[in-house]
Amino acid sequence: FRMFVFGQQKTESAAGYAEATFDVTDRLTFIAGLRYTWEEKTYNASRFLVNRPAEPVYNPINSKSWTSTTPRASIKYDVNDNLDVYFTYSEAFKSGGFNPSTVLPDVVNPEEISSYEVGAKSTFSRGALNASAFYYDYSNLQVATIVAAVSATRNAAEAEMYGIDLDGNFEKIGRAS
Numbered sequence: 001f002r003m004f005v006f007g008q009q010k011t012e013s014a015a016g017y018a019e020a021t022f023d024v025t026d027r028l029t030f031i032a033g034l035r036y037t038w039e040e041k042t043y044n045a046s047r048f049l050v051n052r053p054a055e056p057v058y059n060p061i062n063s064k065s066w067t068s069t070t071p072r073a074s075i076k077y078d079v080n081d082n083l084d085v086y087f088t089y090s091e092a093f094k095s096g097g098f099n100p101s102t103v104l105p106d107v108v109n110p111e112e113i114s115s116y117e118v119g120a121k122s123t124f125s126r127g128a129l130n131a132s133a134f135y136y137d138y139s140n141l142q143v144a145t146i147v148a149a150v151s152a153t154r155n156a157a158e159a160e161m162y163g164i165d166l167d168g169n170f171e172k173i174g175r176a177s
Contacts, residue, residue, distance in 0.1 A: 007045030007100035014038050019072070027079075033072040040065035043098035066110050068093035082124055088117045094142065099152040108153045111142045119165075127170035136161040 019033035042063045072090040079085060094111040119132025141156040 007043065009098060009100055010042045011095075011097075012040045012042075013095075027077055029076045029078075031072075031074040031076070035070045035072070037068045037070070037093060037095075038065065039067075039095040041095065041097050043100060045100055062098060062107075064096065064098075064107060066093075066095045068095075068110065068112075083120060083122045085120045086118070088115070090115045096142075097153070099147075106152075108142060109140045109155050111155070112139045113137065126173065127168060129168040130166070132165045134161075134163060134165065 015035060015037040017033060017035040019031065022030045022032075024030055040063060044062075070091040070093055072088070074086060074088040076084055076086040092113045092115065096108045096110045099106050099108065114137045115134065116136075117132055117134040119130065121130045122128060138156075138159040138161070141159045142153050143156050145152055145154045147154075
């Protein structure tokens with residue numbers, strides 16, 4: 001049999017964030033932040049089965065809410081007027097939800113991440129050069145999958161990502177006319 005799903009998912013969200021900067025010395029700075037997030041998702045759907053009586057099958061309205069408090073801390077040192085080095089630790093949260101396209105509207109758990117980054121930012125007379133290395137540690141990573149020929153979001157147990165990021169800009173050096 002085939003099924004058509006007509007659904008609606010509504011999200012309500014509220015968040016607050018505070019951050020403070022402390023100059024430990026003229027060259028050493030500490031930054032600390034905290035974010036509180038509340039989200040509620042409500043899901044309602046009707047399902048129609050093909051080759052069955054045209055009477056829709058209604059799902060009860062499902063509702064679920066999540067809260068998260070996530071920190072951020074960074075320490076920055078000004079090596080000189082043209083070079084800063086830093087380390088940042090932060091956590092983040094992505095709320096869960098429902099899979100409206102599956103036969104039963106299963107719940108997807110929130111995704112969480114812990115992030116570590118170390119880097120340097122430099123400027124010079126004709127441009128800038130920045131470099132950083134990062135490591136991300138995910139739990140309940142939300143991934144798109146195919147379930148019974150239908151796209152659905154599922155939670156992976158955990159995942160890690162790491163890498164290096166380099167960027168810069170340079171002013172063209174040319175002959176004076």
